[in-house]
Amino acid sequence: MTSSLHYDAVVVGVGVAGLTAAIRLAEGGARVCVLAKGVGSTHLAPGTVDVLGYRPERVEHPAAALPEFVGAHPDHPYALIGPDAIAPALDRFAAHIERGPQPGYRYTGGLDRNHLLPTAVGAIRPSALVPETMAAGDARSSVPVCVVGMRVLRDFHASLCAGNIRRAGIPARAVEVEIDVGRVEANSLGLARRFDDESFRAAFVGRLALLLRPGERVALPAVLGLRDPHGAWSDLQRRLGRAVFEVPTLPPSAPGMRVYNALVAALRAAGGRLVLGAEVLDVEREGDRVTGVRAHTSGHDTIYHAGWIVLATGGFASGGIELGSDWAASETILGLSLQGMPRPGEARFTADYFGHQPMAGVGVAVDSSLRARETENVYVAGAALPGAVPWREGSGQGIALATGHFAAQAVLEREGAAATA
Amino acid sequence: MIDDLFHEQLRSSLDHCVKCTICETACPVANVTPLFPGPKYAGPQAERFRAHGQPADESSVDYCSGCGLCTMSCPQGVKIAELNAHARYAVKQRKGVPLRDRLIARPTVLGRLGTPVAPIANAMLKARPARVLAERVLGIHRDAPIPRFAGRRFRTWARRRQAPGVGTKIVYFHGCGTEYYEPDVGEKVVAVLEHNGYSVEIPEQDCCGLPLQSNGLFEDARKYVQRLARALAPHARDGTLIVGNATSCTLMLKREAREILGLEDDPDLALVSRQTYDICELLLELHDRGQLRTDFEPVEEVVAYHAPCQQQGHWIGKPALELLALVPGLDVRELDARCCGIAGTYGFKREKYQIAMDAGAELFNQVEASGARVVACDSETCRWQIEHGTRRPSVHPIELLHQAYRL
Numbered sequence: 001m002t003s004s005l006h007y008d009a010v011v012v013g014v015g016v017a018g019l020t021a022a023i024r025l026a027e028g029g030a031r032v033c034v035l036a037k038g039v040g041s042t043h044l045a046p047g048t049v050d051v052l053g054y055r056p057e058r059v060e061h062p063a064a065a066l067p068e069f070v071g072a073h074p075d076h077p078y079a080l081i082g083p084d085a086i087a088p089a090l091d092r093f094a095a096h097i098e099r100g101p102q103p104g105y106r107y108t109g110g111l112d113r114n115h116l117l118p119t120a121v122g123a124i125r126p127s128a129l130v131p132e133t134m135a136a137g138d139a140r141s142s143v144p145v146c147v148v149g150m151r152v153l154r155d156f157h158a159s160l161c162a163g164n165i166r167r168a169g170i171p172a173r174a175v176e177v178e179i180d181v182g183r184v185e186a187n188s189l190g191l192a193r194r195f196d197d198e199s200f201r202a203a204f205v206g207r208l209a210l211l212l213r214p215g216e217r218v219a220l221p222a223v224l225g226l227r228d229p230h231g232a233w234s235d236l237q238r239r240l241g242r243a244v245f246e247v248p249t250l251p252p253s254a255p256g257m258r259v260y261n262a263l264v265a266a267l268r269a270a271g272g273r274l275v276l277g278a279e280v281l282d283v284e285r286e287g288d289r290v291t292g293v294r295a296h297t298s299g300h301d302t303i304y305h306a307g308w309i310v311l312a313t314g315g316f317a318s319g320g321i322e323l324g325s326d327w328a329a330s331e332t333i334l335g336l337s338l339q340g341m342p343r344p345g346e347a348r349f350t351a352d353y354f355g356h357q358p359m360a361g362v363g364v365a366v367d368s369s370l371r372a373r374e375t376e377n378v379y380v381a382g383a384a385l386p387g388a389v390p391w392r393e394g395s396g397q398g399i400a401l402a403t404g405h406f407a408a409q410a411v412l413e414r415e416g417a418a419a420t421a
Numbered sequence: 422m423i424d425d426l427f428h429e430q431l432r433s434s435l436d437h438c439v440k441c442t443i444c445e446t447a448c449p450v451a452n453v454t455p456l457f458p459g460p461k462y463a464g465p466q467a468e469r470f471r472a473h474g475q476p477a478d479e480s481s482v483d484y485c486s487g488c489g490l491c492t493m494s495c496p497q498g499v500k501i502a503e504l505n506a507h508a509r510y511a512v513k514q515r516k517g518v519p520l521r522d523r524l525i526a527r528p529t530v531l532g533r534l535g536t537p538v539a540p541i542a543n544a545m546l547k548a549r550p551a552r553v554l555a556e557r558v559l560g561i562h563r564d565a566p567i568p569r570f571a572g573r574r575f576r577t578w579a580r581r582r583q584a585p586g587v588g589t590k591i592v593y594f595h596g597c598g599t600e601y602y603e604p605d606v607g608e609k610v611v612a613v614l615e616h617n618g619y620s621v622e623i624p625e626q627d628c629c630g631l632p633l634q635s636n637g638l639f640e641d642a643r644k645y646v647q648r649l650a651r652a653l654a655p656h657a658r659d660g661t662l663i664v665g666n667a668t669s670c671t672l673m674l675k676r677e678a679r680e681i682l683g684l685e686d687d688p689d690l691a692l693v694s695r696q697t698y699d700i701c702e703l704l705l706e707l708h709d710r711g712q713l714r715t716d717f718e719p720v721e722e723v724v725a726y727h728a729p730c731q732q733q734g735h736w737i738g739k740p741a742l743e744l745l746a747l748v749p750g751l752d753v754r755e756l757d758a759r760c761c762g763i764a765g766t767y768g769f770k771r772e773k774y775q776i777a778m779d780a781g782a783e784l785f786n787q788v789e790a791s792g793a794r795v796v797a798c799d800s801e802t803c804r805w806q807i808e809h810g811t812r813r814p815s816v817h818p819i820e821l822l823h824q825a826y827r828l
Contacts, residue, residue, distance in 0.1 A: 299697050
């Protein structure tokens with residue numbers, strides 16, 4: 001027995017691109033179902049929205065840099081959708097976070113100017129839209145930084161972070177706080193849950209306050225609450241009487257989980273449906289139209305029929321695209337053609353790990369509306385798109401948000417056109 | 422002994438683990454106790470050191486509650502919960518299974534003993550001295566939400582009922598919770614199905630073996646589930662669907678028995694697995710086809726909805742939410758806390774009761790904050806835990822539909 005359900009649109013993938021597309025579709029009046037094999041990259045990413053950080057020199061003002069950037073990179077997702085399509089997606093994202101389940105928690109910034117924020121190892125990273133809890137880390141400020149480590153959080157190296165911040169020209173030092181969490185080690189999520197608790201924060205501040213020097217701002221690993229990060233962060237600033245900011249951690253990422261929680265709440269509020277665990281195996285077609293996707297549910301498969309499909313399955317890292325041992329790469333669900341594959345004889349990889357890796361630009365071939373070229377009704381968003389090297393450009397979350405939003409708009413416009421006709 | 426090849430297949434999934442920690446974010450147990458190091462450590466990481474047939478001393482895996490949220494969250498398809506179930510089995514093989522676990526894993530035995538003497542049995546379950554004694558002697562926590570015997574059996578009602586005998590044939594798998602503790606829920610399931618044009622058959626059936634499986638008694642669990650599959654297979658063979666309201670037991674039939682007990686080759690189970698539906702899954706599909714009756718009368722009530730872990734393991738989302746949204750007047754508040762903590766028999770155990778209560782605390786707080794007077798939830802043991810943790814009544818979503826149909 002195979003189950004069968006009908007929706008206006010099915011989105012495959014529950015990362016930022018998939019959730020953004022699904023929310024926009026649901027808010028536009030479509031009945032939407034999101035299918036995902038598991039939780040996506042939100043839980044691993046730092047939670048900042050990096051739109052354009054390097055071209056390859058560091059970008060101060062993304063809005064000003066984007067026109068030239070897309071001119072130089074005509075195959076880039078930003079070039080396909082046009083730089084003007086980015087800002088509306090960022091605005092909506094910020095609004096979803098503000099209306100989300102974390103009271104008072106908001107993002108700050110935009111395309112005018114990049115924040116320059118320290119990473120987990122203290123390298124300076126440009127980012128357009130960032131959680132309010134991170135903004136005070138901007139490297140343009142010369143206010144000395146005290147990076148606070150905690151012995152229970154073994155994966156956060158305060159002295160390494162402080163050393164690299166110093167190298168960027170900002171006075172910085174590291175301190176370590178001993179705090180009892182009832183176990184010998186905790187990850188950032190375990191600590192974030194503790195920081196939701198006011199009495200825990202009070203005890204933490206009691207220890208930390210003794211270690212701080214006048215005039216320092218405080219850098220903490222991004223563990224300031226999961227349910228109430230705004231409350232936790234404000235409370236720490238008030239108690240310490242100084243600026244406090246979060247520094248991204250190794251996974252799991254508390255700010256990333258806040259993004260996931262807020263976007264899933266927005267999807268739910270808009271009437272969209274989310275099915276986790278259901279791996280999409282293949283599709284049903286009629287000519288160039290995909291009429292449904294077959295998902296593996298327990299016991300029997302389920303066909304989710306839909307007029308529109310948004311593919312937000314990610315690139316090589318997420319399994320949206322595969323590279324075989326015969327060097328043949330393919331999109332995994334529909335077997336869609338890829339673009340950007342190095343030709344036989346051309347270099348596929350370069351020796352510089354963080355350099356321009358030719359394979360990085362491989363993605364599903366789409367037209368300027370992000371429609372997969374071989375199909376009538378499949379749209380592609382996020383890391384499955386070709387033409388970008390996100391880790392070099394500092395563009396991953398920006399591409400996910402902007403193309404997720406754009407793909408949904410494209411579907412809604414055609415749906416609207418179909419309705420009028 | 423677990424078939425080596427089968428175990429190797431399960432193990433091969435651990436090579437897909439990229440140590441991303443997403444499973445850690447989903448685990449309700451590791452969140453509240455250091456006794457369980459989390460699904461990543463206990464699963465794909467520790468598994469590399471568990472050479473088959475070699476001694477391994479690790480009691481921490483016994484603290485995994487088997488909720489399965491790690492497997493569902495994993496973006497790489499690693500069978501984390503299933504690997505941990507095997508590791509738990511190996512520990513129990515070596516250390517032995519306590520009498521308590523053998524007892525609470527057999528709802529049929531308990532039900533048959535308790536039902537005829539329900540008033541006395543229920544009084545004992547309520548009496549403090551008896552519970553203290555049971556805790557000392559058996560290790561069943563004195564405050565654990567042990568259900569009360571209904572004093573009658575669902576099958577007695579089923580045998581006596583006058584089936585209309587018209588409509589699409591469907592088989593009702595009611596499970597032990599309905600049989601001994603909540604026969605009224607079973608009656609409502611039958612009424613809702615009949616209202617929607619089904620001719621409901623209720624064949625002879627017994628426990629699905631899930632409690633035995635989760636207590637590491639794999640051999641006994643296999644006997645139970647294979648016997649149940651044999652009883653249901655003749656119906657499945659002619660294309661009839663099997664529907665159940667005990668969502669963890671339908672999941673056992675659909676997937677867990679095959680994946681954890683290594684019964685992929687059992688033809689009866691394979692057939693039954695494909696034909697089995699959770700009741701809300703079935704009704705949503707009926708609604709999708711425009712065949713669900715929507716003659717719902719208003720139910721003016723604020724209801725909190727919790728999708729239990731085992732329901733989530735069906736990988737079908739939350740169909741109950743969409744069904745309850747059809748009822749006029751019903752104000753449903755979806756809760757996003759993951760787990761109530763009970764995990765079948767886990768929270769009954771002396772050494773695990775507090776862990777289960779701590780794991781459920783977030784859910785209990787959300788119920789409190791929701792303003793709901795009633796909590797809807799698809800699993801019976803979870804409902805008992807929710808009632809225990811929130812002091813509010815907890816019902817199966819089907820009971821609310823039944824109420825709205827005014828049947």
